[in-house]
Amino acid sequence: MTAYDYDVVIVGSGPAGIGAATALSRAGVKNIVVFDRETExxxxxRHTHHASFGLLVFKRPLKGPKYIRALIKRCPDVQFQTSTTVTALHKDGIIEIATPDGMETIRARHIILATGARETPRHGRLTSGLRPQGVMTTGALQQFVYGAKLRPFKxxxxxxxxxxxxSALWTLRSAGIKPVAMIEENPRITAYRPATLFARLLRVPIHYNSQITDISGISELREIRIGTHSGQHRTIACDGVIFSGKFVxxxxxxRASHLTESSTTQIPKVDQNWISSDPKVSIIGNAVHPADMGDQCYIEGVSAGQTVAKILQDGPDAGGIIEITHGKGIKMATPNILRPRQGESTSIDISLHVAAPYTGTIVVKFEDEVIYAKSKRCMPARRITLKNVTLNVTDSDPAHHIHISLADI
Ligand SMILES: Cc1cc2nc3c(=O)[nH]c(=O)nc-3n(C[C@H](O)[C@H](O)[C@H](O)COP(=O)(O)OP(=O)(O)OC[C@H]3O[C@@H](n4cnc5c(N)ncnc54)[C@H](O)[C@@H]3O)c2cc1C
Known part of the structure; x- marks a missing residue:
């Protein structure tokens, strides 16, 4: 098989996928398609109706749907195909898709996966109790409220x-649903502290150091019980529970393909240009760093699209891979591999997320040499960027190794 159906197939039409499509289209790549499994x-x-997008890209806050319309205007020539789920990825740029008309196998010169992130639902959190209706994630809540105009509970x-x-609190309020409590397993909130003022304004108590110990109700949710490690319990009457965040x-x-992944985070390997272990496949956006803001994903998509346009013209960079690993206290880091440019030093930005609050030095070592050390204040679920980490290695001996650590733990 030699003919290609497309120059580039992009899987996912969120900000990252649109960013990549825009850059490719502007670089003159004509034969691009963006597949999305959703109908829109x-x-x-598309289902986040808060003005929490666009500050970096448009210098003003926009609601989600308006933000998407503004992004789409930047790539008028790109073909989007909805209701199309990519079901498998194979070597040599081959993918399988499922559409309402059936299954198809297609081939592209390059594939960009921009499949996003999702919140951890109830089963992933091992929450005990019965399984009544009314338990969902923020994403599902927003689809009910803003997409289907439904009020799933009171x-x-x-x-x-x-x-x-x-954002879930805001959505409940917009839908006229009473938020009765927020539950946090740690002694402080994960978002920026001023967010507590919003909860206070709406008279919503935040229960710290607490977890759900029971969910009651057979067909409908009646109440939940929460407990602390010190043995205190409390019952809260409610008919809805929203599991928010803990993105993956x-x-x-x-994961089901030939691509390799980090053995510690199970995140697919991507280099400094978002190219995976297969040089014909890029992975961008929240798929590889759950979960950053829409603007960050769009900007990254643009940069990845520019790289792919160059690869289509000049061919991929030859050369191997150097692993980037991380130590205790770091939840994930991207990129997690480096492809050094032959004969040149390489300067990269590394973004990472910590597992627990940390203030202290972050150190990056190449073999035993410290190539970056800076003090940072880090909170979980917030992206920390290590800028211009410069490496004077010009070969990609697989024995080379880059390691990131939190020096003070
Ligand atoms: C509930 C929720 C609320 C959020 N609120 C905000 C906010 O207010 N502001 C903000 O900046 N960020 C917010 N975020 C973060 C959000 O993830 C980013 O803003 C941004 O949408 C990430 O862009 P992305 O392109 O990486 O992924 P996404 O926007 O998630 O897009 C991924 C796309 O890939 C498609 N897809 C996945 N798998 C397949 C497949 N196999 N075949 C075909 N299509 C597929 C999906 O249908 C989806 O359309 C929120 C996240 C969640 C979950």
Whole structure:
């Protein structure tokens, strides 16, 4: 087989996928398609009706759907195909798709996976109790409220205090649903502290150091019980529970394919230009760093699209891979591999997320040499960027190794 159906197939029409499509189209790549399994394009912002997008890209806050419309205007020539799920990825740029008309196998010169992230639902958190209706994630809540114009319950509890948890609070309020409590397993909220003022304004108590110990109700949720490690318990009457945050990359396609992944984070390997272990496949956006803001994903998509346009013209960089690993206290770091340019030193930005609050030095070592050391204040669920980490290695001996650590733990 030699003929290609497309120059580039992009999987996912969220901000990252649209960014990549825009850059490719502007670079003159004509034969691009963006597939999305949903009936509408736009990824998460299409159902997030808060003015929490666009500050970096448009210098003003926009609601999700308006943000997507503004992004789409930047790539008028790109073909989007909805209701199309990519079900498998193979070597040599081959993918399988499922559409309402059936299954198809297609081939592209390059594939960009921009499949986003999802919140950890109840089963992933090992929450005990019965399984009545009314338990969902923020994403599902927003699809009910803003997409289907439904009010799935009347009194709801939000589990988690990440930024998205306050987005859930906002969504409940917009839908006329009473938020009765927020539950946080740690002694402080995960989002920026001022977010507590919003909860206070709405008279929503935040229960710290707490977890759900029971969910009651057979067909409908009646109440939940929460407990602390010190043995205190409390019952909260509610008919809805929203599990918010604890994002994981939606990497089912990559994980079932020939692509390799980090053995510690199970995130697919991507280099400084978002190219995976297969030089014909890039992975971008929240699929590889769950979960950053829409603007960050769009900007990254643009940069990845520019790289792919160059690869289509000049061919991929030859050369091997150097692993980037991380130590205790770091939840994930991207890129997690480096492809050094032959004969040149390489300067990269590394973004990382910590597992627990940390203030102290972050050190990056190449073999035993410290190539970066800076003090940072880090909170979980917030992206920390290590800028211009410069490496004077010009070969990619697989024995080379880059390691990131939190020096003070
Ligand atoms: C509930 C929720 C609220 C959020 N609120 C905000 C906010 O207010 N502001 C903000 O900046 N960020 C917010 N975020 C973060 C959000 O993830 C980013 O803003 C941004 O949408 C990430 O862009 P992305 O392109 O990486 O992924 P996404 O926007 O998630 O897009 C991924 C797309 O890939 C598609 N897809 C996945 N798998 C397949 C497949 N196999 N075949 C075909 N299509 C597929 C999905 O249908 C989806 O459309 C929120 C996240 C969530 C979950």
């Amino acid at each position: 394009i736009g990824g998460i912002p 009194r709801a509890v939000i589990v988690g205090t990440e930024l998205v948890s306050f 990359g939606d990497n089912n396609i990559a």
